[in-house]
Amino acid sequence: MKKSSIAILFLLLGMLCLPVYGWLYLNYGHPPVAVADPSFPMEAQIVHKPLSHRISKEMPAASPVPIHEETLTAGAGVYMKQCAFCHGVPGATSKVGEQMFPDAPQLWEKHRGGAVVGVSDDPVGATYWRVKNGIRLTGMPSYVKVLSDTEMWEVSNLLSVANKPMSADVQKILTQTGN
Incomplete structure (x- = not known):
């Protein structure tokens, strides 16, 4: 295999692994769901900014x-x-x-x-x-x-x-x- 083919293969595997990791984290990990838990990383950007734009x-x-x-x-x-x-x-x-x-x-x-x-x-x-x-x-x-x-x-x-x-x-x- 050529180096470019291997790079494309790893890129595709990486793109596949990210959603699988996310699904595993949400289903088997410990995402912050209790009131006392800290916020998700980037929670403000994910939730508050779209809310403000929609209200506006x-x-x-x-x-x-x-x-x-x-x-x-x-x-x-x-x-x-x-x-x-x-x-x-x-x-x-x-x-x-x-x-x-x-x-x-x-x-x-x-x-x-x-x-x-x-x-x-x-x-x-x-x-x-x-x-x-x-x-x-x-x-x-x-x-x-x-x-x-x-x-x-x-x-x-x-x-x-x-x-x-x-x-x-x-x-x-x-x-x-x-x-």
């Missing part, structure tokens, strides 16, 4: 539901029934959300040097997309069959202004216990 491509440009006292109050009610368990409330983080992998974002906590509260720096359409579609392998469910479109927009609008002062009625709903 598919998110609605603006909310069809206006932001005013009535819709914020309605959004607070939706939040307390559907979101607070994992994402916390003003002044109290969720112990459950902190034990997820990745951690469920605490949507009333300040971050980025205290300049941002929750997802208030994200476009409201991005938050709506996450509520509507969910995010695989994060614990974030799709609410498309649970909430009406208006309810999804109301809670998304509420979170978009989480960095601003809330009315007493909205604050009262968001700080109630026993929901």
Whole structure:
């Protein structure tokens, strides 16, 4: 055999071995599947970047539901029934959300040097997309069959202004216990 034929043979064998190794690793190895396990190598590049691009491509440009006292109050009610368990409330983080992998974002906590509260720096359409579609392998469910479109927009609008002062009625709903 010529050297070029041997090189091609080794190249083909190498290309065949890689998928076989991947299959063996996933089926008989120990990939990180527990919450306490470290991330996969390159997990952020494999998961987060495509997610960001998809949200940017598919998110609605603006909310069809206006932001005013009535819709914020309605959004607070939706939040307390559907979101607070994992994402916390003003002044109290969720112990459950902190034990997820990745951690469920605490949507009333300040971050980025205290300049941002929750997802208030994200476009409201991005938050709506996450509520509507969910995010695989994060614990974030799709609410498309649970909430009406208006309810999804109301809670998304509420979170978009989480960095601003809330009315007493909205604050009262968001700080109630026993929901």
